[in-house]
Amino acid sequence: xxTKTRKEPLLYMEEYRxxxxxxxxxxADDVFSIQAFKEKLHIKIKRRxxxxxRSDWRVSRHCKCLRRMMLSDVPSMAxxxxxxxxxxxxxxxEVLAHRMGLLPLRADPRLFAYRTEESTEAGTEQDxxxxxxxxxxxRRRDAGKDQSNFDxxxxxxxxxxGHLKWLPKGKQAQIYSESAVNCIHDDILIAQLRPxxxxxxxLVAVKGLGRDHAKFSPVATATYRLLPLIKLNRxxxxxxAYLLQNCFSPGVIxxxxxxxxxxxxxxxxxxxxxxYRYPQLNDAVTLARIRDHYIFSVESVGALKPDVIFxxxxxxxxxxxxxxxDEIEAx
Numbered sequence: 001x002x003t004k005t006r007k008e009p010l011l012y013m014e015e016y017r018x019x020x021x022x023x024x025x026x027x028a029d030d031v032f033s034i035q036a037f038k039e040k041l042h043i044k045i046k047r048r049x050x051x052x053x054r055s056d057w058r059v060s061r062h063c064k065c066l067r068r069m070m071l072s073d074v075p076s077m078a079x080x081x082x083x084x085x086x087x088x089x090x091x092x093x094e095v096l097a098h099r100m101g102l103l104p105l106r107a108d109p110r111l112f113a114y115r116t117e118e119s120t121e122a123g124t125e126q127d128x129x130x131x132x133x134x135x136x137x138x139r140r141r142d143a144g145k146d147q148s149n150f151d152x153x154x155x156x157x158x159x160x161x162g163h164l165k166w167l168p169k170g171k172q173a174q175i176y177s178e179s180a181v182n183c184i185h186d187d188i189l190i191a192q193l194r195p196x197x198x199x200x201x202x203l204v205a206v207k208g209l210g211r212d213h214a215k216f217s218p219v220a221t222a223t224y225r226l227l228p229l230i231k232l233n234r235x236x237x238x239x240x241a242y243l244l245q246n247c248f249s250p251g252v253i254x255x256x257x258x259x260x261x262x263x264x265x266x267x268x269x270x271x272x273x274x275x276y277r278y279p280q281l282n283d284a285v286t287l288a289r290i291r292d293h294y295i296f297s298v299e300s301v302g303a304l305k306p307d308v309i310f311x312x313x314x315x316x317x318x319x320x321x322x323x324x325x326d327e328i329e330a331x
């Protein structure tokens with residue numbers, strides 16, 4: 001088993017190859033220790049975007065399954081059934097139903113139960129949200145013949161997600177507010193209508209998993225990459241400093257008041273090896289990746305904050321591990 005004094009395992013990014021650090025050979029034969037794993041597992045939130053949308057973490061000791069859990073095993077609410085009573089728009093019924101299913105809802109899935117086979121068609125207040133969409137396009141009476149702006153000519157010619165109206169079931173109106181269960185964004189364009197076109201829909205939203213349909217996935221993107229490590233082997237000044245800075249993504253290399261380059265934040269490096277194109281610089285930098293240090297970037301759809309999604313994924317993983325252990329012990 002590796003000792004605590006061993007340096008971080010590295011992958012060196014050379015000009016034409018990726019090379020493993022010689023000190024890391026043979027680590028695959030190390031005996032796994034849960035205690036050592038716990039000591040090396042660290043999670044630190046590095047950046048949050050606007051509330052509830054995007055967060056980045058630095059995670060030591062990678063678990064690839066966490067990303068898969070966030071994508072497919074953390075539940076969310078989405079429109080599952082669309083009852084079309086009237087659709088005279090140019091959008092086909094099946095395409096319109098598909099568009100409705102992809103509208104992101106703000107409802108917290110932790111407050112709802114899964115629909116079961118025993119559930120009624122209408123559902124209950126514990127497992128179902130219901131909406132209606134009734135929009136009819138007409139020509140404005142005060143519209144002049146010389147007007148060309150559709151907003152001035154037609155009324156309701158654009159159907160947005162904000163047109164959805166929540167229909168509370170049972171005591172839902174006493175528990176939730178409309179803003180807490182409706183669409184996250186009110187300006188999502190659903191369809192464009194012309195005079196005489198009409199939409200009359202009833203929508204049923206339920207709790208589901210991304211493994212069943214992507215519309216239930218609570219994240220827009222969930223990615224990870226190795227933490228970059230950039231080391232300057234010698235002092236780089238003057239024009240070469242600015243050339244070195246341009247070889248990397250913005251924010252990676254900084255230049256001080258003496259026009260000397262320094263590593264400002266290696267985390268923003270995107271694995272570029274442009275520095276090797278210049279003979280005067282190819283020996284000035286050592287590029288590497290820390291092999292057991294990962295950066296998670298999670299962009300939430302909006303119903304749950306990224307850090308909440310991450311914690312829910314950990315809970316799902318814990319339950320799956322417990323179920324596996326129980327099956328092994330039962331054998």
